[in-house]
Amino acid sequence: MLKIGFVLPQGFQIMGLAAASAFELANTTAGSPVYGIGFYSELGGPLRNSFGATIETLPLARRKLDTLIACGLLSPAPTPDGLLARLRTASRLARRTASVCTGAFLLGEAGLLDGRRVTTHWMFARELQERFPAARVEADRIFINDGPLWTSAGMSAGIDLALGMIEADYGAELSTAVARKLVVYHRRAGGQSQHSTLLEMDAKTDRIQRVLSYARSNLHLELSVPDLAAVAHLSPRQFSRAFTSETGQSPAKAIEHLRLEAARLMIEQSRLTVEEIAAETGFSDTERMRRAFLRGYGQPPQALRRAARMS
Structure with a gap:
């Protein structure tokens, strides 16, 4: 013992x-x-x-x-x-x-x-x-x-x-x-960020929270506005307006942030290739993911992987 x-x-x-x-x-x-x-x-x-x-x-x-x-x-x-x-x-x-x-x-x-x-x-x-x-x-x-x-x-x-x-x-x-x-929804790995994209978006209603949870679990899918609107049981126009009002972000920008958060965790902690991570997190190709990393973190995925391995 x-x-x-x-x-x-x-x-x-x-x-x-x-x-x-x-x-x-x-x-x-x-x-x-x-x-x-x-x-x-x-x-x-x-x-x-x-x-x-x-x-x-x-x-x-x-x-x-x-x-x-x-x-x-x-x-x-x-x-x-x-x-x-x-x-x-x-x-x-x-x-x-x-x-x-x-x-x-x-x-x-x-x-x-x-x-x-x-x-x-x-x-x-x-x-x-x-x-x-x-x-x-x-x-x-x-x-x-x-x-x-x-x-x-x-x-x-x-x-x-x-x-x-x-x-x-x-x-x-x-x-x-x-x-x-313990009803821990997802056991967080040590290297995960203290800041959560889902928490920062802070959706107020169940339907938008449901959409965010669905998106986080299905990042490999296209996740278009019509797809997400169907999850919320709203028209695309109603959904876009409600989503932006509650989260302060457009659906496209929010999905990119979710993809980035998941991709960074995989870059730092998994042995998957950059190509595999891009596919798993819904980026259409590695170049699109690289540009998103530069916008979000100021560094390409390979630089973050090298830093994680050095530490």
Whole structure:
């Protein structure tokens, strides 16, 4: 059984513990206790969270834990020296150390980020880099696994990080089963952007949301305005007007953004050729995809693939 220890500062954000549910469900899914979960603070005892409620904790002494996960605050604040000292000791004894959201600042204060690729919530990424210049902060990542160090973006990204750990420990089958039980629509890979095209479009009505979900699942199709209008049960003219009103984009521009987001993820994380990715994401040819990448990212697909492989 692998022991997971959540390291909590006073006033920790409760959503940071969402990752614990993934490990809990891994136990029930596996049919045996593959993980043990504990909550730790500097001295132990009741600890107040950001809501004002308390949780009982154990002292973070010289404990042999497989994995440490530092949870953060709503916004970064100095960590008591005593907790930092115990965190350093516990990290040396652990197989891996991780953080959720602003928990990366705890690891930085403890000197655990130096020379590592790390991430945190995009709102605090610049501050993290400025405070800990020896770290290599990648602001636009869901989570990063750099050797024994794992870091995640916002609080909900802690679930993605936990699922990644479960996959690394026990395989993709268990991780996928846990994701289904958590009703995670799509388990995000670590390299995926923190910014979601679907989220940014923020459709207000079910019919436009349905169209966007349909388009995201069928990027290999033509996805013309008449096709999308049929999904929304509207005339093409009514659909174009409603879509633009709700998303602030024309259907054609929105579809291109969805194709770009999917293609970039495949460029960075898959072994498919550029030609195969262009076909899979609905670009008619590689030249059209290259022009779209230049408009969207200022670089061609091959440059992004080289950068991803180097990192």
